[in-house]
Amino acid sequence: MLDFYLYPVSYAFTTFPIAAVVFTLPFLVVQYHRHGYIHKYRALLLYLFLLYLMNAFYLILLPLPSSVHNAPPAAESYVQWIPFQFLADIARETGVRLAHPSTYPLLLQERAFLQAVFNVLLTVPFGLFLRYYFRRSWLPCLLASLGLSLCFEVTQVTGIYGIFDYPYRLFDVDDLMLNTAGGMLGYLIAAWLSLHLPRIDRLDASVDLSKKRVTYTRRGLAFLFDWALLLPAAAVLAALRVPFAYVWLIAAYFIALPYATNGQTFGKWLLRVRLREAGGRPSIRALAIRYGLLYLAVGGPHVLLLATARHASVPLLGLFLAMTVFAVDAVFAIHLLRCVFNRERKLFYETRSGTAHVISMNRRDAAEAE
Incomplete structure (x- = not known):
């Protein structure tokens, strides 16, 4: 019987790296936006929670029938x-x-x-995480454990919501009771465990966000979210053949908007960063220099290359622009790598504009700093 449980567990550990990669993006966004930085202990707990949930669902789902057209279970009723x-x-x-x-x-x-023992142990970590990490009281823990168990049972009795012709495991009211009891047992264990582990609500007590640097990972994520908004707008403007659409877009989103919002775009707001100029609000001049160098000097050749790609009558111009784009990208990539590996170096458009990223302080952080 032990092999029956070891197979799903081994499968969960094998597929965990894939799930971790998918989980990382929302994890980073939530942690940066909520806490202002990534705490390694908090990250470890959340990835362990993800690993636990994967093990739990694989244990109740695997092994699967060999075909979606499976035979009905040898039982008078699908429910106990x-x-x-x-x-x-x-x-x-x-x-x-x-x-x-x-x-x-x-x-x-x-x-x-x-x-029976397995059904209890299955949800012990769930109750433990609910109390220790999520800091929930006994009633939410009880309801959440019951809800998780109900999710398990419904998934099984519906043949994974209709994927299989028939249920391959039965709905058992005892499983609901034992799973819920396991969640509450985990809740009780967490009371003792909390005495020997760092308190989650005090992880940020000694952290000074004003002294933490904004990593390139964080800046890259803000860049991705900004352009996820801008690319559809750029496509619409291009379809409407608006003259100098790219320039107007850059001016409106990266110069006018940060000036009006004290150094933030949507991506920067989401990742809790903002631009500063010599410790204060960025000026129009500083923003124009910063984003003019980045999106016109570095990004401009890319836009010109795309614009001329539709005109096959001037192949030499396209070749020249392609070589220019390659040269610009190579130089910028080398410059970026030098800045990534040397924290003292700044990107050229930051140096020229006198701007820098800082972590945005919310009201709670500002009050604690005072």
Whole structure:
């Protein structure tokens, strides 16, 4: 029976790196926006929680039937509604005799007992995380554990919501009870565990966000979110054949908007960063220099190359622009790598404009700083 559980666990660990990659983007956005930085201990706990959830769902889903056109289960009903039926199953199958303690270890070899224990242990980490990390009280923990168990059971009895023709596991009310009990057991264990681990609500107590640097990872994410908004707008303007659409777009979004919002675009707001000029609000001049150098000097050749790609009658111009784009990209890439690996160096458009990124302080952070 142990192999029945080891297979889903091994599969969860094998696919965890893929899930972790998918999870990383929303994780970074939420952590940066909520806390202003990434705390390694908090990150470790959240990735462990992700790994636990993967193990839990693989355990209740795997192994799958060999075909989606599976046979119906050999049972009169897909639902077991009798509470504490697992006790009757244990009593019926067990070789344990209360008057003979030497038979007690036999419980560890019996299917009904091990299945009941597994159903309790399955949600112990869930209750532990709810209390320790998410700081929930007993009632939300009770309801969430019941809800998670109900999700497990509905997923099974519906054949993973209709993917399979028939359920390949039954809905069991005992599983709901045991899973919920496991969540509450985890909640109780978390009370003791909290005495020996750092308090989650105090992880940021000694952190001074004003002294933390804005990483290139964070800046890159803000860049991606900004252009996720701008590219559709640029496509619309290009379709309408608006003259100098790219220039107007850059001026409106990266110069006028940050000036009006004290150094923020949507991407910067989402990642909790803003631009500063000598410790204060960025001026129109500084923003024009910064983004003129970045998006006109570096980005401009790319736009010209795309614009001339439609005109096959001037191949030499296209070749010249392609070579220019390659040269500009190569120089900028080398410059960027030097800045990434040497924290003392600044990007050329930051030096010329006198601007820099800082972490945006919310009201709570400002109050704590004072």
